[in-house]
Amino acid sequence: MSIYKIAVLAGDGIGPEVMAEAIKVLDACAQRFHFQPQYQAVKVGGAAIDAYGEALPAATLQACEQSDAILFGSVGGPKWTHLPAAQQPERAALLKLRQHFDLFCNIRPARWYAGFEHLSPLKPQTTAKGMDIVCFRELTSGIYFGAKERSEQSASDTQTYQRDEIRRIAIKAFQTAVHRRGKVTSIDKANVMASGVLWREVVSEVAQQFPQVQLEHMYVDNAAMQLIRDPSQFDVLLCDNLFGDILSDELAAIAGSLGLLPSASINASRFGLYEPAGGSAPDIAGQGSANPIAQILSAALMLRYSFANEAAACAIETGVTHALKQQQVTADLTSTNPVSTARVGDAVAQFITEEVAAWA
């Protein structure tokens, strides 16, 4: 039986609550698809600061290094914002992990689920056209990792991109577009940014290796507007680190809730960190009301990308669709009879245990 070594970093806020449901669902999958998950649960972010005085203790990093994949909650919250910027959970733990494991390729799929289109702020005639977008975001360079300076009167962040950094994320986006609707929309601000000009140049070079894929360049301000006007025009979005961060939250809002959007951050060896696209949601932490679907779908992406177990990944995705159809949903998705975080996990796990056999 295959052993899947998984470092479990639940993090802060709603992290531990939604992580418990992802593990429940993974355990159901393990039974059904005959693999053996070996979890190593360690602290990260604010929880690690509270316990050990630092956001990414050596033992946490070591647990990640000894694993095949990292399942990550979210980190950060008001309790730790007084710390110097470099010690805060987001930078000291999450950005450090992304850099340490060279997780340059961030993948965020966004779609509408049948029966939940009304949660989108877009008009029914727009949602009727459908949305199925995958956002590819460069994750280990750009302005989040460039030189930063701060004096009393000024502050600066630097955006630097190397050709190779743009090329490798562009290749991933094009390779995916080949198996989808064959369109890549590359986002930049080449009308004012030097890094945007280079981005456009390198993406155009990569496009020549994929003649079956249509490449469109779009300025980020226009893209932000076009996504709201008509998301059905997009197939694969290709973004730098900053623009991908912003547009993927916009995608979450268009989809109906940040609680629905998973993400995969992978490196060239298919090692990956899998986490919800959203944050630690301190405003609803501890209430048992957070939507665990983003975390559960992140576990599905882990099975697909790091363990090449497509059947198990599909089972989770189908289980999520089933839970939604059965109205087993949290308060972000319904105002009438919302269920708890745990009930959503139960519904997905139960589907995998009891019903997958019928179609697997």
Ligand SMILES: NC(=O)C1=CN([C@@H]2O[C@H](COP(=O)(O)OP(=O)(O)OC[C@H]3O[C@@H](n4cnc5c(N)ncnc54)[C@H](O)[C@@H]3O)[C@@H](O)[C@H]2O)C=CC1
């Ligand atoms: N990957 C990570 O670890 C990330 C961490 N953060 C951190 O999280 C903290 C809070 O950040 P915010 O800007 O408030 O963003 P957030 O994404 O945590 O929350 C934004 C809004 O979405 C809601 N929301 C998010 N996830 C939800 C879920 N699963 N179910 C139901 N509602 C959900 C929240 O309740 C809130 O109203 C900050 O410290 C931020 O830096 C933010 C983004 C990513």
Ligand SMILES: CC(C)CC(=O)C(=O)O
């Ligand atoms: C802390 C941030 C850099 C993380 C974030 O907002 C994201 O990855 O979407």
Ligand SMILES: [Mg+2]
């Ligand atoms: Mg973000």
